[in-house]
Amino acid sequence: MDFKIIEDFQAFTDLSRRCYPGMKLHSKEEQERYTEHRRKMAQKDDIHTIGLYEKEQLVGGYIAYDHVMNVYGQQVQAGGIGTVAVDLPYKKQGYAKRIIQHFLADARDKGQTIAHLYPFQPSFYKRMGFGLGPRLSTYHFHPSQLPSYNEGEKVEVLNAADQDEVKACYDTWAKENHGATAIPPYGFSFLEKEGLHTFGVRESGIITGYVTLEFKEGDHFLQNDVHVKNFFHTSTKAYRTLIQYLHNQKDQVRSIYFPTFDHDFAYSLNDPVHVDEQLIFSIYHKVSEEGRGLMYRILDIPAFLEKMVGTCFGTDTVKVGWKVKDSFLNETYKSVWQFTNGKPAATDGEAEVTIEIDIAHFSSLMMGCVSLSSLLRSGAAVSDGRTIGLFQYPDQPKSWTFF
Template sequence: MIQLLQKQDFEQAASIVALAYPGMNIQTTEEKIKFVERLTVEQEEQNGINYFGNFNETGELLGIYRLNDFECNVNGKFQRVFGIGMVAVHLLHKKEKIAFQLLSHFHQYARQENVALVSLYPFNPSFYRKMGYGYGPMKYEYKIKPDALIANGDKGLVQFLSPNDEEAIVTLYNDYALQNHGMIKRTWTERRYIKNAATNYVGVVENDELIGALAFTLHPVKDSHFLHQHMVVHEWIWSKPNAYKQLASWLSSQQDQVDRIIFRTNDSSFLYALTNPLNDSNHLIPSLYHEVATAGVGLMYRITNIGLFVHEMNFQNLNRPDEYTRLLLEINDTFLKEQNGLYEFIYNGELWSATKVLDSNERANMKIGIHDLSSWWMGCVSLKDLCKYGEVTINNIDSNLLDGWFMPNTSPICFTSF
């Protein structure tokens, strides 16, 4: 039985998480007490966070997950999106389909709440791909020298920010999120980081308005002396290009104290804002490509209600057919079986609609898995490329046309961890 955790369940939950995620360092009694306090606060606050647990007949807790209720920019429009995190299974109950049951509950709860899109950070991407999650955007980790940034802005306008500037930072962040597909509005957890000064913030103020902000921490270089340090940039947002330039110039001026600036971004175009993008690996990729960043896959997306997703998104800001259009899509979703099958897509001159077809002898215009459909509709990969690798088959329709109708023009970016 899966249900919302109560206060009396948090001690069991802490024990499960401690063994499932030893890197969280909650092994001692004191650490477990702190973790129980954290769970209690997160569960009780009106913050979009809820913990669910899988119990057996005797009331023993077998596994848990954390549900995050977000507002996410999906191609220019904020929509309610769920994120699942902290999936943990009791060490004595592995291989008993506990995780399967937790994920099934999560998907059904999303459908019950009319949430058409969910997301997660995978411990193993292939595991969740089998559950219908598609790969999200790539993330690039740059390790650049400070003077690699173009320093043609006025760094004298950069000033330190404090927890008292929380609302200004949140306003700037949410405005930035509104302009960028994939961004999630500032969360309760992230607000707490600002209030607790978990990172250092600098910003640019123009006419009493915050137009740029950057969060960073300084870290000593491993196995080196105490004057040798890197700067990790955790967040960099701006509403005007001159704010970016001013913050870039300020970063560039740190070269006497900072060896490398470590910046992680979904934006592949950041390369073109650098005079020297090389990292510290000294690695050449044949024949002569210099390594500038390491890349990784992380955030994954899954559509949990195809018809609702089409209705809510309506593929706004994209190309439209010139006339009434009808398409048949065969969607393979073996994990969420009520979604598996044939769908009729109709454009009536104004709106798209998607309806499941119970019986048809017609040949589908496309056959696609829910994982690839989710990645495609979130702008992470084009249908043309999926067809190129044989992952999708199409019939009597041009993939370029479908990309223009259904694929966002930009790949998503996301700063939110959960």
């Protein structure tokens, strides 16, 4: 069994259509389109299509992505993995484990500090050391439920000619938001797609916000729902202008599907109730649907700590001894961190508190997806020593990069 860069993309297409029926690669035309797409994307410096071969037979594969991630304001090298596939005759033979181990080893060799992925089954990747990521909410409401503002700015149609400016707007947003991943120019191809409509806000000639919409027909041609695909803003004025634009669709749009990482978004709606008007648990009104998709795995804890030296995880001053178990790679990390007013640094001193935790939950904790008190309460982490005031108010990451 050997890993090598895939050159036969038709074979990768055949593998993908068997492992991912949802791709709907049924016709010859669809398969040719996907093959050409994968061949084109493999030419990008940050995308690597890797195959697992038994002699000359492709039995599995994956796509690795080189990312730069904002982690608490620091730019960190990260590795993404997607389209993990093992051909049907080779299932349940340990090949998926080999693929993930190979990906993790390669990521470490590249100096990447964090790995992340979108799981087909969270429990499967949790066993491989990936921790649950942020909570995403999707709201479904009538446009009139949005507030109305009078900001004085107007939106304009954006297209491929505006790509550099749209990317600059996103880059500004990404630098201000923990968890955001840099997106290369080809990631803005949505500006060229006929089925998507992007509208932007300018302030002093600079794009400070944009929204991408997809219209889907309802029960008849006069009935449409809007699905928000992008929603980025770098100023309050841009945010309010975009919200006002969505509000103005109330005469022509039946409903809006709005995804967000903002846990307080319901408070901005005039009426937060979901369009299906369902009650959940007694008389609580449903306002959104929630899920977790992205998962994280810290690959190099010492390197992660170096990046986090100036980050505040609370107010406590205490020496914490960590014991982080990684059963998938058969590794254990042991170290003492000196927290000074919540800011960590490595120390040779003796721990006042010790915490035992596995790499999956440790990764979720460090990335701000869960509080330490929650992990201790559930038994996912075990502490010996006094109660500490650290990791109690997580700064949840926000990532809109899909791969």
